[in-house]
Amino acid sequence: MRIEEITLRNFRNYREMTLLPHEGVNLFFGANGSGKTNLLEAVHYCALGKSHRVTSDQSVVRIGESFGVCDVTVLAGGVRRKISVRLVPNEINKKTIMIDSRKIQRFSDMMGCLQCVIFSPEDLGLIREGPSVRRRYLDMMISQINRGYFIALQQYRSGLEQRNALLRDMRSGSGGSRKVLEVFEQAMAAPAAVIVAERKKVIDLLSELSSETYRNISGLENEDFRIGYHSSLREEASVEEAFCRQMAENREDDIRLGVTSAGPHRDDLNLSLNKKNMKVFASQGQIRTAALSLKLAQMKVLKKIGGDAPVLLLDDVMSELDKNRRMRLVSEISDYQTFITCTDETDLELDMAPRVYHVTSGNGEARVEETSPGRPMVLKETAEPDFT
Ligand SMILES: Nc1ncnc2c1ncn2[C@@H]1O[C@H](COP(=O)(O)OP(=O)(O)OP(=O)(O)O)[C@@H](O)[C@H]1O
Ligand SMILES: [Mg+2]
Structure with missing residues (x-):
């Protein structure tokens, strides 16, 4: 999968900007506040219909303007599609998403047209928070490859809100x-089973892919990064039955607390390094490497299941890695746009990118200028010592 425009x-x-990116690595450099993250955010909008860093669309339209638009043309599996997101400030739920000039009715209709994975400094929260x-x-990862999952998630959330x-x-x-509670529980059971x-x-x-990626980036065989699924539902042959049984068992406690205490909305990922809880024991560098490994493993999962490699967006990742890790990261990303x-x-x-762009901002307006088209990709490993 690649973005052509x-x-x-x-x-x-950005007031007006058109970019024809390279199918390989595109590097955007520029001063703080110039508009680099804004560009990645626009791609994220076209993939998932929303920002990766703010929950509301209000702040995204250029100040003083009555609407904002981001468009991408994507080539995936030999099919070319144009995805367009039009935003209006100060009006909630006034976003229009078009695919090939046709307005879509549901978010699920855009899932998978453009798949992207973004890594940004906030993603350290994946380990810490x-x-x-x-x-x-x-949920974002699985929704991109499985529309049924996204729909199950919406149904489950709506049932959960009503039950709560x-x-x-x-x-x-x-x-x-209690009778009505039971009706909601039964309606939640089937989507819960799909989600689990x-x-x-x-x-x-x-799990397998992130451990391998962690080792590749750190270059250290003795650091064993593992992830596992922590479910609040008991392991039983039928998730639907387990869900209904647990809901019934918890009902009186849930009424007393006013919340649903078990279910997929309480699931978690256990993250460990050498069998120790990462959140408590890991160093800064290990946390960064683990978060990045989760994102790169996500790329591999999407490619394996969906058959097509997603587009990778790496925001400010290099400054957090030593030179050897940066070189190893470059070899990890060379297969993706x-x-x-x-x-x-x-x-x-x-020298990692065939295309290098300089992002500048003057009079509050961002500009993107290509500086060196056609630079070759050269990988050189240095003899600097490793640290973790
Ligand atoms: N709605 C908006 N209208 C106009 N300008 C905006 C709007 N929202 C943000 N900006 C401007 O965009 C700039 C921030 O852009 P961005 O976050 O992409 O910077 P960056 O290049 O990623 O910087 P850094 O290197 O610090 O991460 C700021 O100067 C901010 O004032
Ligand atoms: Mg930024």
Whole structure:
């Protein structure tokens, strides 16, 4: 899968911009605040209909403008598609997404047209923060390859919201009945089973690939990075039955607490390094390498299951790695169409990208200028010592 063209109009600090990226590695360098992340964010919009860094669309339209647009033309499996996202400021839910000039009705209709994986500095939260960050990572990954999963997730979430609202009513004595709770639980059971089964399948694959990627980037055989699935549901032959049984068992406690205490919305990924909990024991460098390995393993999973390699977006990743790790990272990404940003011009010495672009900003407007088309990709390993 590759992006052939990106066009931005009134998107963040871009007024009008068209870019024809290379099918390999595209390197964007520029000062802080010039517009590098904005460009990656636009690609993310076209892949998933939303930003990777803000939850609302409000801040994305260029200040003072009445609308903003990001378009990409994608070539995947021999089929060329144009995805267009049009945003309007100060109006919630006023986003229009078009595929080949036809407005889509549901987000699920765009899933998979453009697959991308983004790594940004905030992704260190995958290791450091709570379970919801890791669930989001899993859900975004699986939704991109499996529309049925995305739909199951929406159905489950809607059932969960209704069940929780009813639990709160029952707790406060303002209505609701156990019979209605049971109806919601039964409706949640089938999507819960789809979610658990898909997560298990993907985590099995991801586990092997992320361990291998961690070793490749660190260059250290004795660092064993592992991931595992932590489910709040008991292991039983039928997830649907296990779900209903556990809901029934927890019902009185859930009414007392006003929340649903078990189910896929409470799942997590266990992350360990040499059998120790990463969150508690890992060093900064190990956390960075692990987060990056999870993202690169995600690329491999998407390629393996979907048959086509997604587009890789690496935001400011180089500055966090020593030179040997950077070189090993370059060899990991060479198979993908990659958009990589950096502020440090010494990263250009890595000679990793066939296309290098300079991003500048003047009068609040970003410009992207190609500086060296057709540079060859040269990989040189240095003799610098490793650190973790
Ligand atoms: N809606 C908007 N309208 C106009 N400009 C905006 C808007 N939103 C953000 N900006 C501007 O975009 C710039 C930030 O761009 P971006 O986050 O892409 O920078 P960057 O090149 O990634 O910087 P860094 O290297 O610090 O990460 C800021 O100057 C900000 O003022
Ligand atoms: Mg940035």
